[in-house]
Amino acid sequence: MADGPREGEVAKQTALTALRQAIAAGDVAPGQRLVESELAEMFEVTRASVRAALIELTADGLVERIPNRGARVRVVTVDEAVAITECRMVLEGLCAAKAAELATDEQIGQLTELAERMRQAVEDGEPLKYSVLNRDLHRMVQEYSGQTVAAELLHRLNAQIVRHQFQLALRSGRPHVSVTEHLAIVAAIADRDPVAAEAAARAHLRSVIDALREPVGGNE
Amino acid sequence: MADGPREGEVAKQTALTALRQAIAAGDVAPGQRLVESELAEMFEVTRASVRAALIELTADGLVERIPNRGARVRVVTVDEAVAITECRMVLEGLCAAKAAELATDEQIGQLTELAERMRQAVEDGEPLKYSVLNRDLHRMVQEYSGQTVAAELLHRLNAQIVRHQFQLALRSGRPHVSVTEHLAIVAAIADRDPVAAEAAARAHLRSVIDALREPVGGNE
């Protein structure tokens, strides 16, 4: 559970980061009511700080606030998750294309090295490790693209669907189809081919969308 | 300038809408400091309400807030405007493609009618009218795409670059090149051709990017 204020941090930041983490970790169920006074006591800050944090989280799309009726963690339906992933698809496509244009040789080396580690992780049957590397790869492509605006948008969108992404990662067989798509993205960037890179990124996200739509498959 | 609180509206909403409008209308210069107590007095609300509004506007990317040092309206450089428009490019491409898939016959009728009015406005040399119709068209495509997530993202991105868009609209000759691009988008949607619609939307935004990069041309 969430603990008290961290030393040296201001109150609002305390509440903000604590709430963010609690939502991301699933400590608070989707749809659960977030009573300001409760949170204030829990995080050992005042209501004003909690309030400020809730307003910010609302803007981030993580919580829902109804006037005079309080806040609750927003429930993201599968349809919404699909819509969000469609946006991710085009935005990550943009990043992949720009990364193919702008990445330095050293950055491409980092990417290919990471891709190899991903392949290895799948081969060794380590889905957790693969999941971490997966996240790293997406972040790396965003960074190397130089497109901070798209990266920022993607960061927000990802925060909204952590739950769905988590569920997806648990599906058996998912890493095997996913890894080849990732390798294709890296290969296209290494080839300095923006069009192929965008196509590969979009193909990957398209496959994620299809997986989201499918009924829950067997988990490992 | 902004007036006092509107009857029946809560204080925070008052401050929020007033500030939004003031920034959009350019009543506050970019980079100008936004002192909470000043705004509170100006809008006749308390500091807490102004604070809440500023936090929300910060999340929207309209103002910048530095801890203990206050808020100021964010200045969007040309480079940032380009990056934002690149994101708009892929997102509007997505909307155009989905609109081509999902739009009803009646909605397509609305689009073609609007396109005709745009053509007419350019022919009659009414750039202001064209600008309004332009905005309407983009909104309509977003609505008909059913992609509310993308529409929401685009709404935010547009709010950040109103100043640049305004400057762009004043350039002579701009409507003439822009209108054919718009007609192409509508035509592709009417043809129910998602690929062509996306390509047309992206071509249009690509042209906007090029225009943004050019030094300020002759204004009318």
Added chain:
DNA sequence: TTCGCCAAAATTGTTGACGATTTTGTTTCA
């Protein structure tokens, strides 16, 4: 019983005041 009404409780919205931090202007010393 069931519906509408009213009062009590819970919760959010607002307010003014206090404390902390940063900036600015001034003084002092090398």
Added chain:
DNA sequence: TGAAACAAAATCGTCAACAATTTTGGCGAA
């Protein structure tokens, strides 16, 4: 003269109390 140290002002961050709103539970009448 120039820079460091200090003091004062401005401004943001936090707090506890109060007001307004919504929800909940009970009561009585049809």
